[in-house]
Amino acid sequence: xxxxxxxxxxxxxxxxxxxxxxxxxxxxxxxxxxxxxxxxxxxxxxxxxxxxxxxxxxxxxxxxxxxxxxxxxxxxxxxxxxxxxxxxxxxxxxxxxxxxxxxxxxxxxxxxxxxxxxxxxxxxxxxxxxxxxxxxxxxxxxxxxxxxxxxxxxxxxxxxxxxxxxxxxxxxxxxxxxxxxxxxxxxxxxxxxxxxxxxxxxxxxxxxxxxxxxxxxxxxxxxxxxxxxxxxxxxxxxxxxxxxxxxxxxxxxxxxxxxxxxxxxxxxxxxxxxxxxxxxxxxxxxxxx
Amino acid sequence: xxxxxxxxxxxxxxxxxxxxxxxxxxxxxxxxxxxxxxxxxxxxxxxxxxxxxxxxxxxxxxxxxxxxxxxxxxxxxxxxxxxxxxxxxxxxxxxxxxxxxxxxxxxxxxxxxxxxxxxxxxxxxxxxxxxxxxxxxxxxxxxxxxxxxxxxxxxxxxxxxxxxxxxxxxxxxxxxxxxxxxxxxxxxxxxxxxxxxxxxxxxxxxxxxxxxxxxxxxxxxxxxxxxxxxxxxxxxxxxxxxxxxxxxxxxxxxxxxxxxxxxxxxxxxxxxxxxxxxxxxxxxxxxxxxxxxxxxxxxxxxxxxxxxxxxxxxxxxxxxxxxxxxxxxxxxxxxxxxxxxxxxxxxxxxxxxxxxxxxxx
Numbered sequence: 301x302x303x304x305x306x307x308x309x310x311x312x313x314x315x316x317x318x319x320x321x322x323x324x325x326x327x328x329x330x331x332x333x334x335x336x337x338x339x340x341x342x343x344x345x346x347x348x349x350x351x352x353x354x355x356x357x358x359x360x361x362x363x364x365x366x367x368x369x370x371x372x373x374x375x376x377x378x379x380x381x382x383x384x385x386x387x388x389x390x391x392x393x394x395x396x397x398x399x400x401x402x403x404x405x406x407x408x409x410x411x412x413x414x415x416x417x418x419x420x421x422x423x424x425x426x427x428x429x430x431x432x433x434x435x436x437x438x439x440x441x442x443x444x445x446x447x448x449x450x451x452x453x454x455x456x457x458x459x460x461x462x463x464x465x466x467x468x469x470x471x472x473x474x475x476x477x478x479x480x481x482x483x484x485x486x487x488x489x490x491x492x493x494x495x496x497x498x499x500x501x502x503x504x505x506x507x508x509x510x511x512x513x514x515x516x517x518x519x520x521x522x523x524x525x526x527x528x529x530x531x532x533x534x535x536x537x538x539x540x541x542x543x544x545x546x547x548x549x550x551x552x553x554x555x556x557x558x559x560x561x562x563x564x565x566x567x568x569x570x571x572x573x574x575x576x577x578x579x580x581x582x583x584x585x586x587x588x589x
Numbered sequence: 590x591x592x593x594x595x596x597x598x599x600x601x602x603x604x605x606x607x608x609x610x611x612x613x614x615x616x617x618x619x620x621x622x623x624x625x626x627x628x629x630x631x632x633x634x635x636x637x638x639x640x641x642x643x644x645x646x647x648x649x650x651x652x653x654x655x656x657x658x659x660x661x662x663x664x665x666x667x668x669x670x671x672x673x674x675x676x677x678x679x680x681x682x683x684x685x686x687x688x689x690x691x692x693x694x695x696x697x698x699x700x701x702x703x704x705x706x707x708x709x710x711x712x713x714x715x716x717x718x719x720x721x722x723x724x725x726x727x728x729x730x731x732x733x734x735x736x737x738x739x740x741x742x743x744x745x746x747x748x749x750x751x752x753x754x755x756x757x758x759x760x761x762x763x764x765x766x767x768x769x770x771x772x773x774x775x776x777x778x779x780x781x782x783x784x785x786x787x788x789x790x791x792x793x794x795x796x797x798x799x800x801x802x803x804x805x806x807x808x809x810x811x812x813x814x815x816x817x818x819x820x821x822x823x824x825x826x827x828x829x830x831x832x833x834x835x836x837x838x839x840x841x842x843x844x845x846x847x848x849x850x851x852x853x854x855x856x857x858x859x860x861x862x863x864x865x866x867x868x869x870x871x872x873x874x875x876x877x878x879x880x881x882x883x884x885x886x887x888x889x890x891x892x893x894x895x896x897x898x899x900x901x902x903x904x905x906x907x908x909x910x911x912x913x914x915x916x917x918x919x920x921x922x923x924x925x926x927x928x929x930x931x932x933x934x935x936x937x938x939x940x941x942x943x944x945x946x947x948x949x950x
Binding site for chain 2: 395
């Protein structure tokens with residue numbers, strides 16, 4: 301039971317961290333709340349399903365191909381629909397929700413509302429601390445942590461990362477300093493959507509695919525991003541761990557806890573916000589207009 | 590007053606502006622529509638449109654005017670729907686009592702949501718409000734003995750004895766409550782709401798008790814959303830967890846932003862266009878939501894301010910001197926007599942329909 305809790309927490313925490321850092325990144329750089337973010341996660345799962353079962357590709361090429369495809373879709377929708385509207389905050393909000401609904405409905409039209417599943421990448425199990433754990437879980441956690449670390453390195457150690465962080469800090473000044481903020485926003489969108497797609501691709505073998513699977517992660521990701529402080533990557537990662545742990549504990553320890561896991565996580569978020577209105581690691585701008 | 594003077598006053602206030610005339614025409618058409626066409630399905634769709642228009646306008650009151658962008662408006666709708674349903678079933682009270690009671694509980698919920706949200710700003714506030722209906726949904730499932738869980742509470746008393754009476758109840762309420770909300774936003778309180786949205790710190794520095802006004806906005810918005818929630822549960826005769834879903838929270842946002850934000854009539858117009866459209870798209874049930882969402886994306890892409898500002902820009906022009914609105918056909922301002930130019934073609938003469946430059950092709 302303890303191992304179950306640990307494994308579930310680790311899986312959920314790394315998935316949430318992948319989604320939340322991407323969301324936070326695109327919010328910081330492009331200043332948009334992209335409510336279609338978790339729809340990319342759903343799309344990746346469905347693309348893998350179609351590549352493996354319809355086209356008969358292997359799972360690994362299917363994963364890479366679907367991540368690439370999702371990035372192309374995300375960048376195109378950003379350039380065509382979202383970027384020209386950046387001045388109209390409310391319209392962007394609605395456009396991203398509508399975009400997510402479009403994706404959901406397209407999947408519903410093509411695949412129906414049935415629950416689908418994807419074959420596992422690796423079979424068998426490994427023994428960790430005397431407990432047998434399915435290899436798929438170990439691979440998924442490892443890959444998610446590796447990708448998160450890679451994104452972190454890109455952001456902190458490369459010129460591109462520096463440009464992304466500078467744009468997030470002050471878009472106008474970054475522009476004045478000669479950075480192509482529009483290009484940087486597009487690249488950030490690509491990175492963020494690739495993260496969401498990778499998360500979707502990696503958990504697709506573990507979870508069940510259905511067209512509405514983006515909605516629940518979206519609410520949790522929003523809670524995480526608010527809890528950690530909007531725009532703070534460190535905050536997003538720590539908040540993912542907190543939310544994933546509380547969610548898992550509620551599910552495992554309370555009777556009928558599965559109904560309450562969302563409620564409990566969001567309750568935690570609201571309590572933290574009452575104590576620290578700018579989130580755990582957010583910076584408060586008292587005088588900012 | 591003498592009827593002729595009354596008519597002249599009416600003509601100079603309403604008929605002179607195409608926007609107001611359109612509103613009047615729509616109201617009249619809706620009032621007399623059942624004389625010509627009383628198919629139960631049409632009446633049902635229109636009644637639901639009216640109920641949801643109240644809901645959208647209440648969102649506009651809080652988010653459009655005060656700028657407290659709420660993404661969890663379903664909490665007011667759902668809590669009122671459940672309260673009315675339970676009061677009706679358990680205590681046997683008629684809709685006339687249960688709907689106001691539900692609205693009062695929604696006002697209390699406005700305090701529950703509003704007080705923590707006083708500390709939050711901007712995106713934090715939107716995302717935090719989104720959490721409340723989800724928390725309540727968890728509780729609904731937990732206490733499924735009382736709330737019926739997934740299935741909800743069903744078998745409520747009808748709103749009115751016939752479909753026709755329900756249509757008129759909903760219509761009168763949307764027109765009446767819409768007018769009340771519009772009057773609130775037009776009053777001194779509305780001015781304060783605008784000020785808080787534009788610049789909260791300056792509003793506070795000017796001696797406005799902004800927390801009090803924000804709470805007032807939460808309560809007022811909760812009240813109107815609660816009325817629509819109670820109406821909905823009695824109209825559908827069921828209150829289920831779907832009234833608290835994320836989609837229910839997003840719907841008023843979509844309708845209002847589509848119609849034009851911060852104008853009450855924009856929220857109502859947006860609902861009047863989009864809700865029947867969604868019903869009409871039932872001709873292609875599988876593609877319904879897809880077409881709907883694609884349409885919203887495309888329309889907003891080209892009318893980012895929403896439908897009503899776009900429409901008013903087409904039929905009315907603003908006098909450059911006194912800022913009064915005029916019908917686009919006028920050459921001079923109806924108030925101050927200043928010549929009116931088309932903002933799109935500076936220096937050119939006033940726009941003349943039918944004589945435009947389209948002739949050359």
